[in-house]
Amino acid sequence: MNLFEQVTAAPPDPILGLTEAFRNDPNPDKINLTVGVYQDATGTAPVLDCVREAEKRLAAANGSKSYLPINGHPDYIGHTQKLVFGEGDERIQTGCIASAHTPGGTGGLRLAGDFVRQCLGQRTIWVSNPTWANHQGIFSRADLDIAVYPYYNVDSHDLNVEGMITVLEDIPENDVVLFHACCHNPTGVDPSEEIWKTIAKVCKERRLLPIIDFAYQGFATGWIDDAVAIRAFSEYGMEFLVCSSFSKNFGLYQDRVGTLHVVAKNPGESKRILSQLKVLVRTNYSNPPAHGSAIVSTVLNDRDLTQQWEEELKAMRTRINSVREQFVDGLSKAGAPGDFSFIKEQMGMFSFSGLTPGQVQYLRDQYSIYIVKSGRINVAGVNDRNIDRLCSAIADSLKM
Ligand SMILES: Cc1ncc(COP(=O)(O)O)c(C=O)c1O
Known part of the structure; x- marks a missing residue:
């Protein structure tokens, strides 16, 4: 045989x-x-036109094809942190956020799954019902059990706030819960700012660990407004993870540009977390692909290109x-x-x-x-x- x-x-x-x-x-x-x-x-x-222009500049600069650092280029990491958490976020200055450039948002979700399973010993992740079809596959391949919380009222086509909060209040302490930051896939139904605050409060009280899937920043109302969930969890001073992606908002689907951010309470923890993320990356895909992140950095390093990107996103x-x-x-x-x-x-x-x-x-x-x-x-x-x-x-x- x-x-x-x-x-x-x-x-x-x-x-x-x-x-x-x-x-x-x-x-x-x-x-x-x-x-x-x-x-x-x-x-x-x-x-996008801003991407074409960035690619022209990159080609003219004739840079190197050498490996990137395991967690990505520092310039790229700086930009993605500012977009997700806001320019003036103190945690960026003080080094409380451990970030790794991942192959797309999918790569970030898988790295997040590996991190919570292997470094924190978590067993279960709770996802919304319904959710993006790939979430279950990604997290079960990371050896996590999948549980679901209610999210959507089929008959009234809106958010099942009561059902969701009731189940969140009952989730065992320390379990991991996945949220979609905006443009929930597949329903297109998002919590309001008030509801995000309630969700964050419950997560804080129940000591849950949120992972926020941020694949559509800028597709709801604008890239700053769309970070409402990040701000809600931040206001409660929580530890949480964010998986962000430039696939949609830069149209860089095939360049695989995403980031996993782990928000820690202090720089010492963040440093140790980053060292573990590097081990997980090194033993999986070694280091991230450079082209897409170089495009993002080229655009966001230039005021005119950044403005052009904002207009194209709008x-x-x-x-x-x-x-x-x-x-x-x-x-x-x-x-x-x-x-x-x-x-x-x-x-x-x-x-x-x-x-x-x-x-x-x-x-x-x-x-x-x-x-x-x-x-x-x-x-x-x-x-x-x-x-x-x-x-x-x-x-x-x-x-x-
Ligand atoms: C909810 C959600 N998360 C993550 C992703 C991953 O996107 P990518 O890996 O292409 O960045 C997608 C893509 O469709 C998505 O819809």
């Missing part, structure tokens, strides 16, 4: 696997609303919000039964449409429209060319 005969086929990834199926679909009118990549009005994932956000309006109008004009105005209230790239798995399958079979099984739609994939077809197909699926 061949040794490899025992290897069974794994199921395709629930989100990226659909893109593969989409590519193989011969229908010229097919629509892909699955993967979380921003698309402009022409349906392409654009390279343009992405504005387009998504206007598509939400058009989508809701389009559904109503197409005669879709029900009230879809809740879609306008949701934040970020995703809309939790309420479509059932059966309706999602129907849309794929009848119309070559690809949507994640949970009914999550990437609103940025909707444009002038496909909106009418999409809305009438959804209206049809709802009458099934």
Whole structure:
């Protein structure tokens, strides 16, 4: 027997696997609303102008391809800390935050999982129900047990505040709890500032360890405002972790630029934590990829490029919000039964449409429209060319 005969086929990834199926679909009118990549009005994932300019400058500078430090370039680390925690945060000056550049937000989440499991001996992580499909996979591969807390009211399409707080109040001390900082994936429903304060208070009182997944900074209302959850946990003087990413807000999906930040109570602890993060990184991928972080640093080191980035980020956000309006109008004009105005209230790239798995399958079979099984739609994939077809197909699926 061949040794490899025992290897069974794994199921395709629930989100990226659909893109593969989409590519193989011969229908010229097919629509892909699955993967979380921003698309402009022409349906392409654009390279930001500030990124193109930074790449030009980097090419002209003819730098080295030597290894980066294990936790990334210090210049990059400084910028990402300021974006996430705010320019004047004392903990940055005093060295209380241990940060490591990771391959994307995903790399940061996995490093966070490895850190809490291997260095703190944690067993369980609590995630929202529902959550991004990859969270469960990432943390279970880091040898953590997954538990869920309520998050979303299916019927009223809003946050289940009471259910969430009641369960948080009951979580065993020291357990790890994962939160989405903004643009919750897949629901698009975020806690208000007041609710974040309540969540932070409960976590503090229950001595829970929060990990904040910050993959969409700047996609809700602005990169400063979107850090509301970080500020809430900071105000309670808590220890917590943040996994940030430049995939979406810089459009650097394939360059794998993210960061794990571990907020400690004092510089001594932070130093020891960083030494452990370095061991985890060194024995996994050794050191991070340089190109994307060099782009981020080049942009954020230059006042004009930074301003350009802010404008381009705002343009992405504005387009998504206007598509939400058009989508809701389009559904109503197409005669879709029900009230879809809740879609306008949701934040970020995703809309939790309420479509059932059966309706999602129907849309794929009848119309070559690809949507994640949970009914999550990437609103940025909707444009002038496909909106009418999409809305009438959804209206049809709802009458099934
Ligand atoms: C909630 C959430 N967290 C993390 C990520 C990871 O992003 P990346 O690894 O591409 O930076 C994503 C990407 O879709 C996401 O939606």
